[in-house]
Amino acid sequence: MRISRRDFLAGAGSSACLGILPAAATMALADDGFVELTAGPSLQKIYKESGPASSLWTYNGGVPGPEIRVKRGERVKVRLINQLEEPTSIHWHGVRIDNAMDGVSGLTQDAVPPGETFEYDFVAPDAGTYWYHAHNKSWQQVGRGLYGPLIVEEEEPAFGLDQDLTLILDDWRLDREGALDLESFGSLMDWSHAGRLGNWLTVNGASLPRFDLVAGAAHRVRLINASNARVLEQDLSDLGGKLIALDGQPLKEAMDVPSGGFLMGPGQRADLVVVPAEGRELALREISGADPFDVARFVILPEGTVRASHPTLMANVLPEPDLTSARKLVLDMTGGAMGQMAGMTHGGEPLTRERMRETGQLWGLNGVAGMPEVPFFRTSSGETVLLEIVNDTAFPHAMHTHGHHFRIVEQSRAMVEDTGAFRDTILVAAGETVRIAFVADNPGKWLLHCHMLEHAAAGMMTWFEVL
């Protein structure tokens, strides 16, 4: 599906849908110090004010959910209150977390039934840009709005709060009237191809919001791709500045923002430092489709008292993989439309065409579609794992490791430039082989899956265990 504003703008009056703000999620702090996140149904307009409301599922009544901010080393304490009609759980994407708090329904906890609560309580060991999202039937729960930002600040934040902006981007599929298209959730067409692609892009739940920047001051702009399946391609040239962190982890050295399109797979984050000059408005543009369009604008306020500085981020302390003693493993991705399916199994049985239709399972990791009973590998804590990921399919995938960040060792086609940063999600182009390495140092059961949520639901999911 083509991503475009134009289809929906036709006849809508050119500026009618600029800057609509959705109902903001409210921050709720209980007496016992827990942040309360209430997952429940909520009617929201994501298209335009005169358009229909969409049946979303949100945290605290707004999309995205409230921004949770702590400092490095502090505890995150969240009480999930489930007011949905189905079970749910929350995953803290990118956090090197205590396994019991990882929020994966069916692996690290039971999904929380309707009407019940669950308390998450964990230390956030690394500063950076993270996000939280539902992790039960994510393809639908995240697709309907259950996500929000989790920001872990440095002990001494290098940027004042006014100069620290979070932009969480989401790609929605709206129907002809402009409401979220509910009917097409679970479409096997999406599951077997590129995933659920939308036709409407929001930033912090709004269409084309405006942000204030102060001329001459350094701002941190945190981008998060919360789309189900859309690989965003952002033109950052207007904003300029430097790329300072990816997936929460600081780069060894700040890099100029890429001059071409900057790719962000689902689940990935990128932090920029932007120092705007006085003058015209700036725009963040999405250029993945045939008709590039602005997704956010930045109004430049005259220089105030805030001085420009180019803060550098203090690195987080992550264990460095030791390639000389690494355990080598291969993860072969197959299946999907136009893909190799021969020999694949699901639940221990051959995956016939018929079973594919029945179960919706049609992607495999090492020949197995869906969560295997036994882990892909078990390892003792402290071992370096060198994982070769071979994409033998006709589509790109965004592979995500829970509980661990990895270094990119090699990429045969380099869909994205390796910046040397630790990542938690990597885009692997069709036909590409990448090698990543990490120290498996966090005991527990960890998911390894494609973050195109339909691909994960359709089988591209496995797990490993650290003893």
Ligand code: C2O
């Ligand atoms: Cu953000 Cu299992 O994922």
Ligand code: CU
């Ligand atoms: Cu995928």
